Amino acid sequence: MNLIVCLRMVPDTVEELEIAADQKSLDAEVLRYRLSDPDEHALEQALLLKEKQGGTVTAIALEMPEIDDVLFTALAKGADRAVKIAGDWARLSSTATARVFREYLMGGGQNLAADSLVLLRSQASDELAGEVGVCLAENLGLPYVGVVTGVKVAGATLEVIKEFSGGLRGEFTLGLPAVLGIQSAEKPPRYVPIAKVRAVMKSARIETVEVPAPEQASVEMVDRLYKPEAAGRARMLEGTPESVADQILEILSQQSLV
Numbered sequence: 464m465n466l467i468v469c470l471r472m473v474p475d476t477v478e479e480l481e482i483a484a485d486q487k488s489l490d491a492e493v494l495r496y497r498l499s500d501p502d503e504h505a506l507e508q509a510l511l512l513k514e515k516q517g518g519t520v521t522a523i524a525l526e527m528p529e530i531d532d533v534l535f536t537a538l539a540k541g542a543d544r545a546v547k548i549a550g551d552w553a554r555l556s557s558t559a560t561a562r563v564f565r566e567y568l569m570g571g572g573q574n575l576a577a578d579s580l581v582l583l584r585s586q587a588s589d590e591l592a593g594e595v596g597v598c599l600a601e602n603l604g605l606p607y608v609g610v611v612t613g614v615k616v617a618g619a620t621l622e623v624i625k626e627f628s629g630g631l632r633g634e635f636t637l638g639l640p641a642v643l644g645i646q647s648a649e650k651p652p653r654y655v656p657i658a659k660v661r662a663v664m665k666s667a668r669i670e671t672v673e674v675p676a677p678e679q680a681s682v683e684m685v686d687r688l689y690k691p692e693a694a695g696r697a698r699m700l701e702g703t704p705e706s707v708a709d710q711i712l713e714i715l716s717q718q719s720l721v
Contacts, residue, residue: 464518464616465576466509468542469564469583469599470534471552472496472527487685488554496528501584507648508614509582510541516616518578519543523567525552525560531669532660539655539663546670554685559677561598566674568603575603575640577619585610585644596644606637609644 474480474489475497481490509520522537523546524530534545548567555563564583568575575581581603586593593609600607612632613624625633626646698714700707715721 464512464516465579466513466518466520467568467579467581468506468509468520468522468537469581469595470498470502470506470522470524470530470537471560471584471595472524472530472533473499482688482690486687488688494528496530498533499584501586501645501647503652504648505582505584505645506537506540506542507650507652508611508643508645509580510653511649512580512614512616513541521546523548523564525555525563526550527552534669535664535667536655536660538667539660540653544670545667546672549671549673550676555677557594558598561595561602562677563674564595564599565602567672570672570674575605577639579640580616580621581605581640581642582645583642585646593644596642600642603640603642605640605642607642607644608635608637610646611643612645612647613649614643 473496475495478495479493481493482488483490506520506522512518513520520537520542521544522534522542524534526547526549530547534547538545546567548563550563552560552563568581581599583596583599584593585596596609597607608623608625610626611623612626615622619639621637621639621641621643623635623637623643625635627633700710702710712721
């Protein structure tokens with residue numbers, strides 16, 4: 464199988480986020496990027512399929528801070544190729560991101576191999592609706608299923624499990640080539656020792672390519688960013704259940720809610 468994983472870094476929300484002086488972007492001086500969890504799972508699912516079905520795994524990523532470490536880690540985990548798409552992609556919209564990946568995958572007018580499967584994250588902190596996968600599939604003219612938690616391959620046919628809200632799951636059958644938005648892999652993402660990553664850095668290389676930048680209209684335009692403002696404080700209710708119930712009733716009465 465020709466397994467292709469599209470990776471993209473996101474701001475690390477564990478760190479304190481600061482707004483830049485232009486009030487339209489995050490301060491790059493203090494901003495740190497990380498690979499989102501669904502990206503980790505998309506890579507893991509590709510590696511699992513390679514182990515079961517054979518083939519190759521190609522990890523491709525937009526150039527972002529610290530992306531080289533991510534791509535070398537992918538190689539250390541078992542990916543066969545790592546490709547970095549050079550450029551300034553920090554403020555691309557989801558639709559523009561899909562166009563960039565499409566330009567690489569279809570570069571020179573070539574078509575994807577018949578046994579190709581493109582995997583990417585189902586969503587992330589900067590893309591909660593999972594638009595990139597949908598747009599990429601549309602641009603490639605391929606079928607798409609998102610929020611995937613299981614994948615089985617039978618010849619040129621895929622059987623995938625998709626999660627719905629409320630704990631429901633659906634099973635879908637589609638043909639190759641296809642695009643899948645992975646929510647979680649069948650197994651937790653594998654751990655790779657730092658020593659192995661460093662060894663790969665010395666023996667392997669990351670391919671760097673360039674693709675045409677999308678139209679300016681596809682880039683997100685921000686008027687202004689605001690930090691959340693602290694409002695009221697929580698009131699902790701203490702006492703017996705009966706006493707707490709009375710306090711709740713009193714609060715609701717004061718707010719004219721009962």
